[in-house]
Amino acid sequence: MTVLLVTFLAALLCPSVHSGVSSVDWCYHKPACNFNTWSQIAPQFCNGSSQSPVNIVTTNVQGNPNLTSFNFTGFDDNSTFLSITNSGDSVVVNLDDEKMTVQGGDLPGLYNTKQFHLHWGNGSSSPGSEHTVDGKQYLMELHIVNVHSKYNGSVAAALAANDSTGLAVLGFFIEGTNEQNKTKSWDILTSFLTQISFSGNSTTDIMDQITMDGLLEGVNRTKYYRYQGSLTTPNCNEAVIWTVFKDTIKVSQDFINRFSTSTFFKAIPSVLTTNNFRGVQPLNGRVVTSQEVKPSSATTSTISIITVLLLSSLCWL
Ligand SMILES: *[C@@H]1O[C@H](CO)[C@@H](O)[C@H](O)[C@H]1NC(C)=O
Ligand SMILES: *[C@@H]1O[C@H](CO)[C@@H](O)[C@H](O)[C@H]1NC(C)=O
Ligand SMILES: *[C@@H]1O[C@H](CO)[C@@H](O)[C@H](O)[C@H]1NC(C)=O
Ligand SMILES: *[C@@H]1O[C@H](CO)[C@@H](O)[C@H](O)[C@H]1NC(C)=O
Ligand SMILES: *[C@@H]1O[C@H](CO)[C@@H](O)[C@H](O)[C@H]1NC(C)=O
Ligand SMILES: *[C@@H]1O[C@H](CO)[C@@H](O)[C@H](O)[C@H]1NC(C)=O
Ligand SMILES: *[C@@H]1O[C@H](CO)[C@@H](O)[C@H](O)[C@H]1NC(C)=O
Ligand SMILES: *[C@@H]1O[C@H](CO)[C@@H](O)[C@H](O)[C@H]1NC(C)=O
Ligand SMILES: *[C@@H]1O[C@H](CO)[C@@H](O)[C@H](O)[C@H]1NC(C)=O
Ligand SMILES: *[C@@H]1O[C@H](CO)[C@@H](O)[C@H](O)[C@H]1NC(C)=O
Ligand SMILES: [Zn+2]
Numbered sequence: 001m002t003v004l005l006v007t008f009l010a011a012l013l014c015p016s017v018h019s020g021v022s023s024v025d026w027c028y029h030k031p032a033c034n035f036n037t038w039s040q041i042a043p044q045f046c047n048g049s050s051q052s053p054v055n056i057v058t059t060n061v062q063g064n065p066n067l068t069s070f071n072f073t074g075f076d077d078n079s080t081f082l083s084i085t086n087s088g089d090s091v092v093v094n095l096d097d098e099k100m101t102v103q104g105g106d107l108p109g110l111y112n113t114k115q116f117h118l119h120w121g122n123g124s125s126s127p128g129s130e131h132t133v134d135g136k137q138y139l140m141e142l143h144i145v146n147v148h149s150k151y152n153g154s155v156a157a158a159l160a161a162n163d164s165t166g167l168a169v170l171g172f173f174i175e176g177t178n179e180q181n182k183t184k185s186w187d188i189l190t191s192f193l194t195q196i197s198f199s200g201n202s203t204t205d206i207m208d209q210i211t212m213d214g215l216l217e218g219v220n221r222t223k224y225y226r227y228q229g230s231l232t233t234p235n236c237n238e239a240v241i242w243t244v245f246k247d248t249i250k251v252s253q254d255f256i257n258r259f260s261t262s263t264f265f266k267a268i269p270s271v272l273t274t275n276n277f278r279g280v281q282p283l284n285g286r287v288v289t290s291q292e293v294k295p296s297s298a299t300t301s302t303i304s305i306i307t308v309l310l311l312s313s314l315c316w317l
Contacts, residue, residue: 026234028089028276035278038234046236050164051281052229053130056244056288061225064289066106069222074100074113075212084192084206088199088266089233089276091259092117093189097153100212102146102168106226107241111146111168112153116212118142119232119277122260124176124253130232130277131171131244138248139256140174141277142215143232159237164228166239172219177250185214186251190258199266219247227288232278246290 024042027033039047074080080096093116100113120140121128129138146168151157158166177183188210195203225244230236263273 024234028278038236038278042234042236044235045230045238046234048230048236048238049282049284050229050238050286051236052232052240052242053132053278053280054227054229054283054286054288055132055135055280056225058134061288061290061293063291063293064106064226065291067224067226067289067291068104068106070105070107071103072100072212072221073102075216078208078211080212081207081210083202083204084189084196085202086196086199086263086273087117089273090117090119091193091196091263095212097147101149102144102170105224105243107168108148108165110149112149113144113146113212114153114155116142116144118174118259120256120259120274121277122274123257126275128275128277129173130280131173132280133173138173139176140251140259142172142174142249144170144172144212146170159235159239162237162239164239165241167231168241168243171242171244172216173245173248174251174256175248176253176256178253179250180252180254182217182250183252183255185210185217186255189215190255190262193258193262197262198264198269216249218250219245221245223247223291225288225290227283227286229286230281 026038026041028035074096077096077099080099082094082096085092085094095113095115097112097114101110102113103110118140119128119130121137124139127137127139129141131141132138145155147153147155147158148163148166148168151161151166155167180187188207192203192206195201223246225242225246227242228238229240229242230238231240260272260274265271265273
């Protein structure tokens with residue numbers, strides 16, 4: 001009886017993840033069940049040393065000339081959005097991975113684009129990105145999940161292989177704007193949210209007016225951070241080459257508000273999905289790289305001093 005009651009309560013309090021990726025029940029922000037408990041409930045990977053997300057400290061970012069531009073295929077195709085689903089902890093758009101691929105950008109080969117989903121806080125008042133930059137958390141973060149072509153489109157196969165380059169996730173920060181006319185694609189996307197209020201709800205009758213490119217408008221995709229990390233939900237597999245773009249997507253605050261007012265967590269259908277982000281994890285010696293690195297003020301002043309010294313010594317010749 002007690003066991004049944006505990007199981008029932010656990011099911012009530014802990015929305016669990018989309019099937020196939022995690023075997024444990026987990027939650028985001030409950031007192032006794034939150035992202036700080038993942039390292040105990042799913043210790044194999046969530047307690048690892050290369051976890052995501054991370055705080056990117058821009059003065060510690062190292063330059064890497066190999067981080068060239070990407071080739072995106074099918075990102076301009078308006079027939080690639082297959083369905084939009086309430087996964088119980090996020091909103092997931094399944095993509096046609098036969099039409100959409102990513103390569104270049106120093107990725108080790110071709111990746112098939114499987115889905116994107118989002119992380120958010122609570123409307124435009126409370127931020128909910130997963131990665132942070134110099135401690136700044138953005139309103140939302142979009143993750144495009146890609147799996148190496150050698151796994152034939154199977155994320156589960158990539159995770160089973162324990163391959164640190166099995167997945168390539170592209171992360172985009174989202175900021176608010178008042179210019180509604182610029183974010184038509186986001187208006188269309190978020191207009192489907194009221195149709196998928198509850199976990200498991202899904203609609204396939206979607207979106208031939210939008211493309212991935214439309215949602216990413218305004219982002220220069222040649223400027224990004226790169227590091228080696230993990231899934232940000234249990235089981236937190238350390239299988240992800242992370243790309244976090246520097247430019248932000250600007251989305252109308254009204255559309256951002258739709259996320260935290262339309263969909264409900266799994267197992268607690270009375271609680272709106274809010275704050276579905278994991279807190280930042282320690283780098284543990286990992287290095288974040290980027291195309292170019294702005295010299296820190298310390299470096300700049302050192303160079304200035306050396307220049308002055310050199311110039312002064314020239315004067316003595
Ligand atoms: C997590 O890892 C740390 C250090 O590697 C270890 O001390 C701790 O016991 C681990 N915790 C769990 C729950 O496995
Ligand atoms: C760039 O790529 C070359 C060839 O793969 C490799 O030898 C080199 O270490 C890479 N540089 C960096 C900074 O990763
Ligand atoms: C990207 O596409 C261009 C033009 O189609 C091609 O020349 C280049 O080799 C491609 N790069 C990669 C890494 O696939
Ligand atoms: C989110 O914001 C709304 C309105 O500001 C508030 O009523 C609600 O309690 C907030 N939810 C959380 C989880 O903070
Ligand atoms: C992917 O498909 C190819 C050819 O269809 C097959 O040889 C290979 O074993 C498959 N790999 C996986 C991981 O399923
Ligand atoms: C996964 O790979 C890592 C290093 O690449 C290794 O330390 C770990 O033991 C592997 N885990 C399993 C379950 O094979
Ligand atoms: C969008 O609307 C704003 C005012 O809300 C206006 O200033 C701006 O020029 C418009 N942009 C375009 C591209 O129409
Ligand atoms: C959405 O999910 C709820 C709860 O599982 C279910 O009762 C409802 O029928 C679903 N709605 C649709 C349109 O599938
Ligand atoms: C989708 O793209 C096709 C081909 O570019 C175009 O003919 C069609 O009008 C587009 N559909 C919508 C609804 O924009
Ligand atoms: C993107 O950024 C690069 C590097 O700063 C720049 O050379 C390029 O012109 C930019 N592209 C666009 C479309 O703004
Ligand atoms: Zn994510």
